[in-house]
Amino acid sequence: MRELIYYVAVSLDGYIAGPEGQFDAFLVEGDHLAGINAEFGDTIPTDIAAHLGIDQSGGRFSTVLMGAATHAVGLPDMPSPYRHLEQVVFTHRELEPAENLTTTDANPVEVVRELKQRGEGSGGGRDGGTGDIWLCGGADLASQLxxxxxxxVLKRQPFLFGSGIPLFAPGDYAPVRFDHVRTRDFDSGVALTEYVRRP
Structure with missing residues (x-):
């Protein structure tokens, strides 16, 4: 079955963006870029990857999920930021039509369960929807899911925001246990840490 993977950059104090939604403090230079992009190149916006010469044809993901605020980060320049993937934006607002992008106000849990049933998560982002599912953000959607x-998969950045948008919005649910899989540390201070849900 396909996996839902929350892959996101996060500060040491647990924020994925600052108080106004800003994320410009995240490091965009350093040895972590080449290391992370080699493994997760399919999470780079399509046009930026093309400009950098990054091949996205054999990536891990075939679908990306976003809340309306996460999708809005690229507007108006990138109405379809990840058009090499199936894009699903959860919103009650009407958005302009864009290539390979679907908007929905359906229950995110029901949508994800349907997506997971499509096929086995064997990678290959352009393989017709059978690669894994990338949860891009934001906090409210992550909490619902x-x-x-x-x-x-957390790209831990070596700084504190102090306040802002948390990794997960507050929710009323029991603790969920994840087991550590690996951590890869970079000289830049960024660490890529992966956890898997305990059965």
Whole structure:
């Protein structure tokens, strides 16, 4: 079955963006870029990857999920930021039509369960929807989907925001246990840490 993977950059104090939604403090230079992009190149916006010469044809993901605020980060320049993937934006607002992008106000849990049933998570982002599912953000969507997240891949950034948008919005649910899979440390201070949901 396909996995839902919450892959996101996060500060040491647990924020994925600052108080106004800003994320410009995240390090965009350093040895972590090449290491992370080699493994997760399919999480780079399509046009940026093309500009950098990054091949996205054999990536891990075939679908990306976003809340409206996460999708809005690229507007108006990138209405379809990850058009090499199937993009699903959860919103009650009407958005302009964009290539390979679907909007829905359906229950995120039901949508994810349907997506997971499509096929086995064997990678290959352009293979017709059978690669894994990338939860791009944001905090409210992650909180709603906490019970469906199979894996966390956190790009821990070496600074504190102090306040802002948390990794998960506050929710009324029991503790969920994840087991550490690996951590890869970079000289830049960024660490890529992966956890898998305990059965």
């Amino acid at each position: 906490h019970g469906e997240i199979d894996r966390l």
